[in-house]
Amino acid sequence: AVSPPLLIPVDIHFPLYKSNCNFKQLIESLKEGFATPSIQVPMRHHHDYPNPPEDKDSTLLLMPAFNPGVDAGVKIVTVSPNNGKYNLPAIQGTYIYLDAHKGNIKAILDAKSLTTKRTASTSALASSFLSREDSSSLLMIGTGALAKNLIHAHTSIRPITKVYVWGRTIEKAQAVCDSLTNESYSCTAITSIEDKISKVDIISCATLSPTPLVFGKWLKEGQHLDLVGAYKKDMREADDDAIIKSSVFLDTYQGGLKESGDIVIPLNNGTLKVEDIKADLFELCNGAKKGRTSEKEITYFKSVGHALEDLVAASYFYNEFISNK
Numbered sequence: 001a002v003s004p005p006l007l008i009p010v011d012i013h014f015p016l017y018k019s020n021c022n023f024k025q026l027i028e029s030l031k032e033g034f035a036t037p038s039i040q041v042p043m044r045h046h047h048d049y050p051n052p053p054e055d056k057d058s059t060l061l062l063m064p065a066f067n068p069g070v071d072a073g074v075k076i077v078t079v080s081p082n083n084g085k086y087n088l089p090a091i092q093g094t095y096i097y098l099d100a101h102k103g104n105i106k107a108i109l110d111a112k113s114l115t116t117k118r119t120a121s122t123s124a125l126a127s128s129f130l131s132r133e134d135s136s137s138l139l140m141i142g143t144g145a146l147a148k149n150l151i152h153a154h155t156s157i158r159p160i161t162k163v164y165v166w167g168r169t170i171e172k173a174q175a176v177c178d179s180l181t182n183e184s185y186s187c188t189a190i191t192s193i194e195d196k197i198s199k200v201d202i203i204s205c206a207t208l209s210p211t212p213l214v215f216g217k218w219l220k221e222g223q224h225l226d227l228v229g230a231y232k233k234d235m236r237e238a239d240d241d242a243i244i245k246s247s248v249f250l251d252t253y254q255g256g257l258k259e260s261g262d263i264v265i266p267l268n269n270g271t272l273k274v275e276d277i278k279a280d281l282f283e284l285c286n287g288a289k290k291g292r293t294s295e296k297e298i299t300y301f302k303s304v305g306h307a308l309e310d311l312v313a314a315s316y317f318y319n320e321f322i323s324n325k
């Protein structure tokens with residue numbers, strides 16, 4: 001008898017992500033994914049656990065998703081919020097990408113890179129529905145692993161000519177700008193959010209801040225706010241006034257309504273009602289609901305991350321790997 005072929009999973013690491021991420025294509029794949037009803041995503045496990053050597057809890061996320069007959073996967077990531085002081089990323093982990101028919105493991109992917117690419121692309125997908133089409137300036141708040149990817153993703157879908165970066169230290173903001181060479185936009189490190197925030201079209205915020213950095217009093221008509229950090233109920237990046245002035249959208253109702261202080265705090269204090277939330281990405285991508293409806297509207301997009309994004313991105317990078325072998 002002939003034994004079945006040994007299926008050896010491929011190992012996908014940082015260099016492939018770096019050289020093979022076409023944001024426009026990944027954004028389009030995510031749009032198709034959010035409009036594909038067969039993909040199933042159970043509520044993720046979100047466990048906060050004490051981290052005695054630090055003064056802050058860490059978080060463990062277990063994120064499965066499956067597209068029956070096609071593929072499946074599960075991400076295991078930790079968030080260690082004090083890692084900046086050890087020069088380590090806050091998000092680390094692994095993604096196991098599976099064949100959904102026979103169950104074999106097709107690939108093991110580095111989850112830090114997978115997460116930065118898919119999260120940035122998801123923000124840009126939301127922006128494609130929510131920001132003004134003529135948006136020409138972007139303020140990036142945060143200088144971590146996501147910052148550069150968010151800049152690449154946002155600039156891939158809008159005619160942005162000016163990017164500003166704010167971080168807790170100007171050196172880190174400058175380092176983000178220095179890493180963006182030969183781009184079609186200028187990049188300027190800034191020392192005060194307040195100085196620039198009212199003058200830009202898109203504001204993207206990806207930090208570990210427990211308290212708001214974006215205040216509604218600074219927001220102007222027509223702006224789009226992209227909030228990526230605040231992954232726990234006691235964290236937030238924007239205040240109640242930002243909610244009051246905006247049309248609110250979520251990545252998904254499943255996680256968005258439960259996990260982030262940017263939504264849970266205003267829901268609990270009565271500033272926001274569930275029925276005020278305009279749409280999530282499933283509804284925007286399948287055409288059930290509209291995004292921006294006027295030039296003057298301020299749009300507020302809050303993401304916490306969803307396993308569908310990981311499955312779609314794992315499939316994208318797996319196919320890139322196979323076609324570049």
Ligand SMILES: NC(=O)C1=CN([C@@H]2O[C@H](COP(=O)(O)OP(=O)(O)OC[C@H]3O[C@@H](n4cnc5c(N)ncnc54)[C@H](OP(=O)(O)O)[C@@H]3O)[C@@H](O)[C@H]2O)C=CC1
Nearest residue numbers: 084090142143144145146168206207208209229303304305
């Ligand atoms: N919505 C989603 O789908 C996802 C969300 N995330 C979240 O996005 C955020 C950014 O992720 P990532 O870039 O990978 O993380 P990094 O650890 O690489 O970077 C964190 C950034 O946050 C800054 N920061 C930390 N504390 C504060 C504070 N109190 N005020 C202002 N800035 C602060 C850090 O500044 P400094 O360098 O000075 O410490 C750094 O710029 C995290 O909260 C993460 O959990 C991540 C993945 C997916």
Ligand SMILES: O=C(O)C1=NCCCC1
Nearest residue numbers: 079091115231304305306
């Ligand atoms: O992968 C995700 O999704 C994450 N969401 C919130 C914080 C860390 C990672």
